[in-house]
Amino acid sequence: QVQLVESGGGLVHPGGSLRLSCAASGRTFRSYFMGWFRQAPGKEREFVAALRWSGGTTYYADSVRGRFTISRGSAKNTVSLQMNSLKPEDTAVYYCASRSTDYGRYYPSSPGQYDSWGQGTQVTVSS
Secondary structure, three states, X not given: OOEEEEEOOEEEXXXXXXXXXXXXXXXXXXXXXXXXXXXXXXXXOEEEEEEEOOOOXXXXXXXXXXXXXXXXXXXXXXXXXXXXXXXXXXXEEEEEEEEOOOOOOOOOOOHHHOOXXXXXXXXXXXO
């Protein structure tokens, strides 16, 4: 069983930055993709960014491209999401997700395409 634990959420002013981290553990952990999603109140969970574990290719939603960066963390089996120039519309619960099988030459961008999920961390952007 795979466990994903997010950390790093909080309250930040518009234009500020936050860094989220996700630590994966479990004897069966094997990831082809790590992803970040977010869900605002009353809205569906939406794709933010993904990292192909082998090779490190990254993918972003249009709404965050150029402001957010997904990367491997310094510790084993960790992934980070650096969020800069934050806007009030970035306010949401952010979830880390893992996919244990390949996706060909494409990348998984829907929640149903991921196997394991963290519990989420709240990010609030407000003045």
